[in-house]
Amino acid sequence: MIRILRQIFTTGIVTEDVLGQEEAHIKVVGDRLEEAVKKRFRGSLAIRQVDAGSCNGCELEIHALNNSIYNCERYGIHFTASPRFADMLLVTGPVTRNMEIALRRTYDATPAPKLVVAVGDCGCNSGIFGETYASLGGIDKVIPVDAYISGCPPTPVALLNGILRAIEGK
C-alpha cells in the first residue's frame, strides 16, 4: 500500500496546462470547452461512443482522452455506458452493413436533443474502405451528423476541438 501511495504522490498531477505547443493548444481548446459545457450542459456532457465499423485506431485516441494527461473529465465530459444517458454520440466509421441496424437503434435510444459527431476520415467519408457491399460509407449516410472530426486517427487534441465545435454549434 505504501508503494501505491508513494507512486501516486511522486507522480503528482500530470494533467497538462500550458507547456509545449500542443499543450498550449489543449489549454485554449480546454478553457473554451469547459465554458461551453458549463453553459450548455450545466457542467456535464455525457458521451456515448459507438464503433460503427472502425479499424479501432480512433478508439485508441478516444481512450486517450480519458488518460490523466488529457483528462477530459476536468471539462465535465464523461463517457457513459448507455445511450439513454447520453447527450452526444461520438461515432467512428465507416458504417458497416452489419452495424447499420445497431447504430440506428443506438441513435433512437439516445434522448433528444442529441448531438452526433462523426470521428475519423472513415467516419466522415468512409476513407480508404469506400462504399461497397459491406461498407455503407460515412456516418451521415445513416444518421444525421452535427460535426465532423477528420484525421486518421484524429489526435486527442483534434477530438477535443471537434467536440467543442459540436457543442458550440459551428
Next chain:
Amino acid sequence: MSLLKDAIISALGEDVRFRENYQHPASVVFCTVPKAKFTEAAKAMKRSYALLAAEWATEETPWFGIFACYRWGSEYLIVKTVTTMDDPAFPTLTKKYLPAYRFERQMNSLMGVVPEGHPDLRPWLKFEDWPQDAYPLRKSFDASKPMPRVEGEYRWSRAEGEGVYEIPVGPVHAGIIEPGHFRFQAVGEQIINLEERLGYVHKGIEKRFESMRWEDGFRLAGRVSGDTTVAHSLAYCMALESMSGFVPPERACWLRALFLERERIANHLGDIGAICNDAAFAFMLYQLMRLKEGILRTNSELFGHRFIMDRIIPGGVAVDIDVKGKEKILSELKWLEKEFEKLVTIYDENPSLEDRVRGTGVLLPEKARELCAVGIVARASGMNLDCRIFNPFTPYDQHDRIEMDVPVLVTGDVHARTWVRIHEVRESTRIIRWLLDNMPDGNINGTIEPPSSEKAGFAAVEGWRGEIIYWLQSGPEGEINRCMVRDPSSVNWLGLEQSIPGNIVPDFPLCNKSFNQSYSGHDL
C-alpha cells in the same frame, strides 16, 4: 531439408506435386494435392505435430483453389487443392484441426465453397440478412453495390434446464470498444457456455484489396486493425517484396524492427493497465496510460504519427532516425524502465489483484494447442511460438547477437497473459536499445517493381498480439487476384470462447481484456 515436406511426400507419394517458382519466399513449401487427398495431407501434418496456421479459398476461374497453411517450428507448408465451380465441395479439415471450424465457415460464407462433413455451417461474418447467393470474394460479385436485406434467422446454440438463463451482450458494449455479440448461458453466477458472434465490423477488406494497386495496398493493410498498423503493413510489404524478389536495404529492416517493438510496448502498456482496471484497480490503468502516452508522443515527434501509421512502405520505410532521435528514445527508455518496474512491483505485491487474475479464464496448454493459438495467448499457455525467433527477418535473424528471450508460461490464466506482456515490455526495451546501438547506415528504401503474373507471396510477422499472415496472389494480368489476411484474432477468439465456461459472469470483462483480440482484424 524440410520435415513437413518429407512428411507429406511419405504420406501421399506421387499424389503430391511441388510447384517451383510460384510461391515466394522459396522457404515456404507449396504443393498441390488431389481433392480426395486433402484430408490425408492434413493427417500427415498432424502426425508431424504441425499446427494449422490458416485456411482460405481463391477463385481462379474455372476453379476454386482451397488452401491450408501448416506451421511447424520455422517451417511453413501450403497445401492447395482445387474444386470446380459447378461442384464447389471439398473435404473438411475440422476433424483434424479445430481452427478449421471458423476458417471453413468463413470460406463457405464469403466464397461459397462447401466443406463437406463440417459440423456447423451457419454463416460466419455473413449475416442472416444477406442474400443467400451473395459470395463477395467471387469474381462475379459486384462489390460496389449495396446488398438488399432479406429475412433470415441465426440459430444460436441453446441451453436448457432448471435455472439456466441467457445473457446477450452487444454488439454495442458498455465501454469504448469495438462491436461484437456475446451470448452467455449461465446457472447462477457460473457461465456454462459462451457463444461469440462476430462480423459486425466486416468492411470487405479482402475484396477491397483486389481493386487496389500493389503499391497502395499497404495503406489498407495498415487499417485492418488500427492498433497493429505497423505489423500489418509490414506483413503486407514483406509478402509483396518476396513476390518481386526485392530485398529492402538493411537499415530499412532495422527501422521496421524498431517500429514493431515500439508498437508492442505501447499496446502492452495499455493492455496491462486495462486488465488491472477490469479487476477494479484503476490506479494501474492511469499510471500505465501515462507511460503509453509518452511513447505515442515520441512516435509523433520522431516519426510523424502517434501509431507510426503508413511509415512502413513497399521497398522500405518512409522515415529515418537521426542521432538526436536516438538519444531521445534512449533517454525515454531509461525513464520508462524506471517507472514501469515500480508499477510491476505494485502489481506483483497486490494480493487483491492476484486473487482476481490467478486461476481466472484458464486456457489449458493442451487446449491452446488443439486450437492452434498464436502470440501472447499461446505463450501464456505453454506454446513456444514467436515469428521473431522462428520466422525472423533481418535483424531478428542474428540470434546470437540479439539473444531474444521470449517468456513462455504454462498456467494459461489472466495472470499468465499479463505476465507475458510484462516480460515482453522488458524484452522489447532491451531490443530497442540493441537496435539503436547497432543500426547500420544506408538507404531506408528502394524502388520496387510490381510482381509479375501468376505468383504468390507470403509473410508472417509477429505483431504485438501474435503472428500475422499475409498471402498475396497475382492474377493473369499481374493484378492483385487475392490478398488473404490472417490476424492472430482469427484463431485466438476461439481461445476466449473455450476459456470462459466455469468462470463467473463478472469475470468475463477481465478475461476478455486479457485476450484483447481485435474485432476489426477478425471481421476484415
